[in-house]
Amino acid sequence: MKLVTFDTDSGTSIGALRENGDVVDFATDPALPRTMAEFVAGGRPALDRAARLLASAAPIPAGEVTLRAPIRPRNNVMCVGKNYLDHAKEFAGSGFDASQRQTVPDAPVVFSKALSSIVGPGEDVTVSADATGTSDYEGELAVVIGEGGSRIPAAEAWRHVYGYTIVNDLTVRELQKRHVQFFIGKSAATYCPMGPCLVTKDEIPDVTALWVRTSVNGEPRQAAPLADLIFPIPTLIEAISAAVTLEPGDVIATGTPSGVGIGFDPPRLLAPGDLIEVSIDGIGTLTNRAV
Template structure:
């Protein structure tokens, strides 16, 4: 199942995306004795496997109450995460080799995961604008990333039990101001400007993604393929990440963990390819879909 947060008839809803059609959970469960989640975090926190299995069966039935995807406004699946987005830096070998502009991480293959966080308040959705002012930054870059959505609280998670703590996966474009990263000698501010966390278009439930995760990951700018890899190329895979990160830290339902980006980001080119006004950035991950955003420079 691909869960979405969307607006229809001026009301925000949680629903399921099936090809180019949408149906709300309210509609799906109208004849069931189940509480309708008020938002995606409510679904993640309170729906167990039995309810999710019931939804799967309901989706298999003939239903005329789908509406066209064209009639709704997709939002980020979790517009307001409970905590900062947890991110990994330098988690694809080819990306490590292209790092040079920020000059704060070195070009060695990391022996341990490099963690940082970014603010998403709110995360923006598909077709929303990534906005910035050139008085703040002039070197804005894209990074397509597979994001893990935690589905169960956990601390000191064993690698072999990692999948039990996952609800599903989504796409995040870890938009980055490279000049701010270099100037401040850290990543937080350069990753956290307003609108710098596009997310979506959906959360695919883990049952639809064989484990270990092996998904094509790609980004395009104005139709030009920039990044093209597979999540099997992660330096630190998902079981390692969840086990290592949860040592002494409780991961909570609804937490979002970005797993890193492959090579092909703008700063990896000579000369660098920064994002400009009216550019279209498309981030694609197999089974999840395509997250598309336009660039709006406010100067």
């Protein structure tokens, strides 16, 4: 199922996408939760009830809805740095990596983005507010946690995966370098576009077969399979949950491939007017314009 959070003239709701882009509003069933985090926490029973509604309810035409970020997690968006080999090398050589001397990390590099940075598909990203002029894009697959927990072994991690979405881990590179720890450089307002939908795990039998692709103004910049992750999804869940208690609806962005702006010589950083598109097979395309 492709789950969405959306706006209409009546307000904000959650629902499911049909193949033609129309949306079935879960608000027509008073027994279903009203936020996506609550819906995810409802597990299989909530999904089964929504599936029955999807098969029978009259949808809202696609032209009458505005998609928002599919979910707002309870915790900050958790992110993984340098999780593709080629990107780890390009970042190490960029002059912006002040975090450690290792080119390829021996354990996942985990940081977070503030909830206030989340925006949805089609919303503007305010790179004009970056006085350093060093804003960059990072297209990524994000994992949405279903059943929460702590100290989850890698062998049991897939049981805790609810589904997937797309995150553009926008970054102010100069702040990332200046403050060493990535939080400030990653958490500017509008710097966490997410969407366009949350696809449940059963829709994607082999996530490692998916490709992440990013373009800027129609020019391809990033393209890599999820199979190239240095630390695969079960390893990430094990490492993060060793310290953090994961909650239903938490979001883990798994890392970005090579081809980010600072990887070019000279760097090709974002400017107002740029259109950034991140696509992942089976999920869709997350599109945002820099202003």
